[in-house]
C-alpha cells in the first residue's frame with residue numbers, strides 16, 4: 001500500500017474535480033491511501049491536508065473549479081519553500097505526490113523531485129492547452145466551448161449594429177483557444193502569440209474584410225499576442241478605422257469556469273486513473289497524457305518551457321474561410 005498526496009495548483013480548469021475523483025477511486029481500487037492537500041503547494045507547505053475517501057469525491061465530476069482549492073504559491077518557488085513541502089510529505093509518510101495543473105505547477109514539481117528525490121506524477125490541467133506530451137489538457141475543451149458561445153452572442157449584437165469587434169480570449173503564452181474559437185466562431189481575423197503579426201498586416205487584413213461589406217467583423221485575439229491584447233490593439237487601430245463603430249470585449253475568467261464538457265470529464269477520468277497506474281508501475285517524475293487516443297507517459301521536465309506546436313494549417317483555413 002502506498003500513501004499518495006494529491007493537489008491542484010495554478011489556474012483552475014474545468015475537469016480538475018473529475019481528475020481528482022479518478023485518482024481517489026483508482027488508488028482505492030489498487031489498495032492505496034490518498035491524502036488530499038488543500039490550496040496547492042501552499043497547503044502542502046502549511047500541512048493543510050487530510051485523508052480523502054471515495055465518498056468525498058461523490059457528485060463532484062460535473063462541477064467546475066476545484067474542491068481542493070488552488071493557488072499560485074510564491075513560497076514554493078524558493079528552495080526553502082520546497083524543503084518545507086518535502087518535510088511535510090515525509091512527516092505524513094507520503095510515498096508520492098500527484099499534481100494536477102499546468103506548466104508552473106510542473107516546473108515546481110520537477111524541482112521538488114530533483115532537490116528532494118520526491119516521486120511526483122503530473123496530470124495536465126489548464127485551459128491554455130500549452131503542455132507538451134498530451135494532445136489536449138483538461139479544461140481546454142470546456143473553455144473552447146464557453147468562449148465560442150460568448151463569441152456567438154457577440155456576433156449577434158455586432159451584426160445588429162454593423163460593428164467591428166475585437167474579442168480577447170485567454171492564453172498568456174499560447175493561442176490554442178484563440179485559434180479554435182476563431183474558426184468555430186467564423187472570425188474574420190485571428191491573432192496568436194505563435195505567429196508574428198505586423199500591425200500593417202492586421203490593418204490590411206481588416207480592410208479586406210471590411211471591404212467585403214459583411215454586416216459584422218470579429219477579430220479574435222489571444223491575450224498573449226504581441227500586439228498587447230484587444231485594448232492596446234484598438235488604440236493602435238483607432239486612427240485608421242475611426243469611421244467604423246469599433247468595440248472591445250475581453251472574455252476573461254468566464255473561460256475558466258463552468259461545468260466540464262463530456263470530453264473533458266472523460267479525459268480527466270482517463271488521466272486521473274492513469275496517474276495512479278503510472279505510480280504503481282514504478283514511474284517517477286512523469287506527466288500522463290493522451291496522444292492519438294492512447295495514454296502516454298512523458299518525463300515531467302519535457303512537458304513545460306517549450307512551445308507546443310500550434311496547427312498552422314488551421315490558421316490558413318481560417319484565412320480561406322473568413
Ligand code: F6P
Nearest residue numbers: 011102126127128170171172256
Ligand atoms: O493558466 C491559464 C490562464 O487562464 C492564462 O491563460 C491566463 O493568463 C491566466 O491563467 C490568468 O490567471 P489568473 O487567474 O491568475 O489571473
